[in-house]
Amino acid sequence: MSTPAIQSTLQQMQIMAAQAAGSKAVQPAAVNAALAGGFAGELQSAVHRINRLQQTASAQAEAFQSGDPRVALNDVIVDMQKASVAFQMGMQVRNRLIGAYKEVMNMQV
Secondary structure (H helix, E strand, O other), X not given: OOHHHHHHHHHHHHHHHHHHOOOOOOOHHHHHHHOOOHHHHHHHHHHHHHHHHHHHHHHHHHHHHOOOOOOOHXXXXXXXXXXXXXXXXXXXXXXXXXXXXXXXXOOOO
């Protein structure tokens, strides 16, 4: 999956987390303040961890490609796999949240 697609998905997850917290406008500072605790806070924290793993993996890959002797190929591969697994987990959580939301919305009161 490409970096723009990953960033787009992470942004969608952040917006969904903000909406789950009841925030009307999605502003970065407002999102952080609104998501201070509870499920929404944990979701936001997970999104940030996934983002950090993606950034670390990208930085490692770029350093390796530029010939940095301190970066080993096996470290790059491990970081890329960690980021990939974390992203896939995030996608599964997002898909299940959307499914649960749709199920709740279709309930008869």
